[in-house]
Amino acid sequence: HPLVGVLAIQGDYAAHARALIDSGAEPVMIRTAEELVGLDGLIIPGGESTTMLRFLERDGFLGELKKFVETKPAFGTCAGCILLAKEVLHPAQPSLSVLDAAVERNAYGRQIDSTILSAETSLPGGPLEMVFIRAPRMTKVGDDVEVLADREGFPVLVRQGHLMAATFHPELSADRRVHQLFVDIVKRNLNGRRSSQPVEEAV
């Protein structure tokens, strides 16, 4: 089973760990930069991105995390999506700056920022339940970003090569298709390396 870290500073990392186990990966809780060594992929969970950032900005953790997500599969959900994005607005804050997207925090009005929707996505298997909690909105994505699902025309689930991001919380639904896709990316990336194919082809 591939080893997938879950950044466990704050937020709903435990639910991600369960979703990873269900999807055939072995979760590892990550609280220091040293613990990133040897991981095959990483999930940055939802929660409060400013709180996570404050913790990451100590002891060079943010820099090590950036090096990791630049080359290895990473999946950010909600606050994690905010941390991966190149541009963060409303309010602006620093980020890992790898996902070619602009993200506006707390972008939905008070009444609709937390809601459960069900909609078709580009994943096979019918409508997907999507749990939004004080959700950000991806207002802009680059040409290299594949939109797998949207809400009112704004991307909510995207993939950019070895990176995935969701503005909702797939770990809170029983449906495991989103985590399975990420674990699949992690496995393909591993196999690609082992047979020394270019990562781009494998993923």
Ligand code: GLN
């Ligand atoms: N509003 C939070 C933030 O800005 C994200 C909410 C979430 O992760 N559920 O970090």
